[in-house]
Amino acid sequence: MMNSSNTTYFINPEDPTEQTRLLQQALYLTEALGGLFPERDLAGVTSVLDVACGPGYWALDLADAYKEQGIGVIGIDISQRMIAYANAQAQVRDIEENASFLVMDVLQPLDFPDGQFDMVNARFLETFLPALRWPAVVQECIRVLRPGGMLRVTTSEVASCNYAAYERLFQLSAKALNLAGQGFSHSGHVLGVAPMLNYFLRQAGCIHIQERATLLNHSFGQPYREGLTQNSLIGFALLKPFLLKFQVTTGEEFERLYNQAEDEMKQEDFCAITPLTTAWGTKPTSGS
Amino acid sequence: MPRQPAKSWRALLAELTETPSEKQRVAQELGIRTWTLSKWVTGKAAAPRPYTLKKVPDLFPQHRSEMITLLRQEFPDLDFPQDTVKEHEEEPLIPIPAVYYERHLQSFAHNEPMMATWSIIHLSLIQLATLLDADRSGLTISVLPCTPPRTGSPVRSLYLFATNSTLEGGTTMVPRFINFFGAESLVGQSIQQGSPLVVEDFGDSTYLNHLNGAVSAAAYPIQRYGATAGCLCAESVQAGFFHRAQLQILQQYADVLSLAFRNFYQTLALFRLPLLAAQPHHWPPFQPPVAFSSFREPGAEVLQRLEDAVIEGSINDEQQ
Numbered sequence: 001m002m003n004s005s006n007t008t009y010f011i012n013p014e015d016p017t018e019q020t021r022l023l024q025q026a027l028y029l030t031e032a033l034g035g036l037f038p039e040r041d042l043a044g045v046t047s048v049l050d051v052a053c054g055p056g057y058w059a060l061d062l063a064d065a066y067k068e069q070g071i072g073v074i075g076i077d078i079s080q081r082m083i084a085y086a087n088a089q090a091q092v093r094d095i096e097e098n099a100s101f102l103v104m105d106v107l108q109p110l111d112f113p114d115g116q117f118d119m120v121n122a123r124f125l126e127t128f129l130p131a132l133r134w135p136a137v138v139q140e141c142i143r144v145l146r147p148g149g150m151l152r153v154t155t156s157e158v159a160s161c162n163y164a165a166y167e168r169l170f171q172l173s174a175k176a177l178n179l180a181g182q183g184f185s186h187s188g189h190v191l192g193v194a195p196m197l198n199y200f201l202r203q204a205g206c207i208h209i210q211e212r213a214t215l216l217n218h219s220f221g222q223p224y225r226e227g228l229t230q231n232s233l234i235g236f237a238l239l240k241p242f243l244l245k246f247q248v249t250t251g252e253e254f255e256r257l258y259n260q261a262e263d264e265m266k267q268e269d270f271c272a273i274t275p276l277t278t279a280w281g282t283k284p285t286s287g288s
Numbered sequence: 289m290p291r292q293p294a295k296s297w298r299a300l301l302a303e304l305t306e307t308p309s310e311k312q313r314v315a316q317e318l319g320i321r322t323w324t325l326s327k328w329v330t331g332k333a334a335a336p337r338p339y340t341l342k343k344v345p346d347l348f349p350q351h352r353s354e355m356i357t358l359l360r361q362e363f364p365d366l367d368f369p370q371d372t373v374k375e376h377e378e379e380p381l382i383p384i385p386a387v388y389y390e391r392h393l394q395s396f397a398h399n400e401p402m403m404a405t406w407s408i409i410h411l412s413l414i415q416l417a418t419l420l421d422a423d424r425s426g427l428t429i430s431v432l433p434c435t436p437p438r439t440g441s442p443v444r445s446l447y448l449f450a451t452n453s454t455l456e457g458g459t460t461m462v463p464r465f466i467n468f469f470g471a472e473s474l475v476g477q478s479i480q481q482g483s484p485l486v487v488e489d490f491g492d493s494t495y496l497n498h499l500n501g502a503v504s505a506a507a508y509p510i511q512r513y514g515a516t517a518g519c520l521c522a523e524s525v526q527a528g529f530f531h532r533a534q535l536q537i538l539q540q541y542a543d544v545l546s547l548a549f550r551n552f553y554q555t556l557a558l559f560r561l562p563l564l565a566a567q568p569h570h571w572p573p574f575q576p577p578v579a580f581s582s583f584r585e586p587g588a589e590v591l592q593r594l595e596d597a598v599i600e601g602s603i604n605d606e607q608q
Contacts, residue, residue, distance in 0.1 A: 088385035
């Protein structure tokens with residue numbers, strides 16, 4: 001049986017609060033990204049793979065929204081608890097016929113035949129994927145795509161902010177992730193995954209590659225502000241052991257920054273933005 | 289000797305509340321005093337409010353049909369929303385997956401208490417939206433803790449802590465400002481009475497401070513051994529939305545939510561508070577623009593000062 005305790009995920013994926021955080025985030029994330037699949041219509045699509053699906057929110061919503069069209073969605077994740085939860089959700093939402101979830105380690109060859117899926121979706125792989133493994137994982141996603149199928153990858157960068165502590169917590173996270181070998185930044189102040197996506201898709205043989213940026217605005221008065229800031233703070237609290245493990249901060253400094261960040265977010269001129277990048281490309285057919 | 293059919297609903301009520309204990313039970317269930325009940329029976333009181341009357345048949349399951357027939361003789365326009373409940377009685381109960389419960393127990397056992405509170409409340413709201421409104425017809429589910437009272441004082445209000453909505457564009461789970469709810473509200477009455485309350489149509493009730501657009505609602509106190517921590521409330525844009533299976537789920541989640549709280553209160557004396565839209569007028573200047581940017585509960589002192597201001601403002605308004 002797979003053991004997710006050896007995962008490189010920066011937060012313990014079996015932590016129940018992490019699952020709640022991801023579910024809460026999903027409530028606004030899909031909307032902020034412009035919908036479930038804004039890059040193209042899904043005519044002709046019958047099978048979709050969601051890589052590192054967590055508790056399965058995106059996959060479940062897609063399966064629910066396209067139930068009548070007969071789209072089948074499979075979600076995979078290393079966390080047994082997340083997968084058990086996602087399958088239970090499919091049962092409650094009465095979409096077991098077209099949504100199913102499997103425990104699978106994305107860092108290993110996927111247990112699917114070549115060309116099984118019309119689309120592969122992968123969001124936030126940077127939270128667990130070592131930088132050196134990106135090319136192989138993208139290549140594996142392409143392998144399970146049928147010719148003409150589409151791979152879509154979404155990644156986030158650390159937030160920038162006009163207040164010190166909130167920004168510093170993001171910088172510390174980037175620093176720790178880079179030390180863990182999960183970033184591409186030389187300075188260590190950012191993750192640097194976003195600039196690499198186009199390159200990875202090209203290297204994997206994709207054609208018609210496109211990119212799109214989305215800004216998640218944490219600033220006062222913005223639509224997702226409360227959810228974003230609350231989600232960030234929960235994330236930092238869960239991230240604390242990871243930051244301490246890579247010695248980018250001390251327990252005392254973390255507590256001071258954390259408390260200060262809570263105060264900063266109450267200020268009316270508090271402004272912060274998290275940039276997201278989505279890149280997508282098509283697996284060539286033999287004639288293309 | 290066979291029982292003679294009653295000639296009026298008042299006569300039937302008199303017969304069924306003959307004993308003092310039964311009279312007390314019925315008065316308590318209806319939220320009225322026993323002498324009011326006596327006046328109903330004798331016809332000396334003005335006609336009871338339709339909302340209250342609608343509850344009467346369900347208090348006597350064995351005489352429910354007879355009571356409805358007699359009530360309709362005097363109030364032909366009165367519809368009985370509980371008929372809706374009855375129609376749905378045969379609907380299968382919605383099973384809550386074991387893995388749903390498991391997450392809450394894990395949070396309770398393994399997370400730092402404040403984080404466990406956040407996780408249990410938010411995950412409950414997410415799960416409830418899926419269980420109760422898979423078709424996303426327009427349900428808003430909220431958790432309202434008791435505003436922590438000062439030492440030795442009773443609870444005077446509740447405040448909105450987290451909410452999840454299946455309404456279009458209503459999924460933000462974190463309220464932007466602190467809103468207080470008191471005796472004027474369904475949630476306030478529910479915790480004051482210590483029992484669930486269901487409203488089939490707010491148009492027939494006197495409750496205030498429900499969410500904009502809410503037509504029906506169900507409120508369940510979050511309790512532990514008779515003491516109260518807050519209230520779970522579900523509000524729908526449809527009349528008569530709640531049926532037996534859904535109400536059972538809400539009760540189960542009110543029980544789950546008792547894991548999220550550490551403070552439970554024995555003494556409640558809820559104030560009648562101003563409308564939500566009017567509450568910001570009473571806030572003192574120190575009110576932070578956003579109270580819930582953090583996942584942690586706002587401090588008791590901040591809540592108490594805001595509650596003081598809203599209550600004092602309300603009293604001043606009434607005196608003017």
